[in-house]
Amino acid sequence: MSHYFRQDYLTVPDGAALYYQVQGEGEPGMVMCDGLGCDGFVWKYLAPYLGQSYRVLRWHYRGHGRSGLPRERQRIGMLYTCDDLNRVMDAAGIDQAVVFAHSMGVQVALEFHRRYAHRVKGLVLICGSYGSLLDTFHDGNWLKRLFPFIRFAVERFPQPAAQLTRTLLSTELAMQIALSVELNRSLLAKSDLVPYFTHLANMDPVVFVRTLESAAHHSAWDHLPHVDVPTLIIAGEHDKFTPAWLSRRMAAHVPDSEFMMVPQGTHAAPLEHRELVELRVERFLREHLPASPPAPLAPFRESEREPLDVASSPT
Template sequence: MSHYFRQDYLQVPDGAGLYFQVLGDGEPGMVLCDGLGCDGFAWKYLTPYLARDHRVLRWHYRGHGRSGIPQDRSRFGMLYTCEDLDRVMDAAAVKQGVIFGHSIGVQVALEFHRRYAHRVRGLVLICGSYGNPLDTFHDSTYLKRVFPLIRHLVEKYPERAGKLVHSLLSTELAMQVALTVEVNRDLLSREDFAPYFEHLAKMDPVVFVRTLDSMANHTAWDHLPHVDVPTLIIAGEKDKFTPARLSRKMAERIPGAELMLVPLGTHTAPLEYKELVELRVERFLRDRLGIHLAPPPPRLPSGEGTPPR
């Protein structure tokens, strides 16, 4: 594995400083696109796995993680996100990459292919859909119906909203409810899930609702038949955020797409079934793209100590 590491900020014309980091080296690059309100927690295991002999690019959307907010706070949405990714790939010296998307990052990956197809070698779409996520969240339109009110209140009372969200997400009760209702607590460790709550609790609520609004009104459904690169779709059978049926529809509509359903997997399948996901991604890269990953270092049998130096 290459030990190359770089982290930096890219200043874009409208003032948003975009944070990115590069780990490892080797073409083509592996580009990881987060979900909404995330700063990379879903890639904890895939990043070092892919970086053994490839350049892995991780980055934060506007107002997410370490990235800044544009001077014009209305400049959120898919157009800006795709333009940002194009610029970040230039800054990270990734000419062409396999674009990975988790959750709403799937929409980003698909729209990026629509606009910048020459930069996309392949797609790995994990626990996400082609668009309009409020229409299908928990297989209900309830969130779509109440979202306009939520956004109105957040926009009108941003400071109060921020304090309320922070106080709620910082409680043990919120963590336990999420572990019980949204994910498979028997497979997902608390330490792997906690960073999501920590980031969401600190995020500007206005940025969150404006980004969600832009994503909620976006769809790449019409583009799916025109995806002309090898595509792997991974879905959790128990995913409540983006039901697995949406992944099946994507797989049917994208020419030659491969689909893996993770049994008992939820929206955090890459953390719950890390080895299964890693091996499936490796097989896809090898068989469909001719990309070979170096073998991982041997793992010690359970109970053995540190190997001799």
């Protein structure tokens, strides 16, 4: 197992300082794209597992995790995110990668393939949709109807919104509701979910709603037939955020894609069924994208020697 680890910031032309970390060695590279309001909690097990054989890049979107914001705060959204990933891959020394994506990250991965296909060796799309996510949340469009009012309130009263969000998400009640309604408490350790709530409670709500607005208006549906790389699509049987039928629909329209349904899995399937997901991903990579000797890596500084538990770091 490689112990290589490097972390750094890349400041892009509009001033956003993007956090990224690289762990492990081996080609092709693996890039992890998070969901909305996440800073990597869902990759807690899968990223280190991949890091035993591959070079793994984890990074944070604008205003997420350790990444900062551009000088003009309205520069948030899907196309900025794809351009950011292109630059971060350059900084990390990764020419081509298998792009792993969770939740909203699935939209990022598909749009990135549309715009930068030459950089994508494969796709692993987990518990996500090809777009227009507000249309299908909990198999209804009630959030789509409610969102304009939420966005107005957050944009008009950002400080009270931040305080309210921090207060609500810091309660034990919020955690218990999530475990009871959205997730499978019999399969998910509470400690695996704490980093998500910690990050979301401290995130700027304006960044959250602007990112969500961009994702709500984005769709890669028309691009699905043009995906020309090995693709594995994983769905959670009881996922309420992005219902499993969306993943089935994607699999039906992405040429030669592979599909796996995680029994009793929810939106956090990689945490609930870590071994099942790891074994399926390993088989997919072995059959379609076998590992090759690692390319030369940039040396790391002493300050970068010890990896950080990024998922536990608040904004």
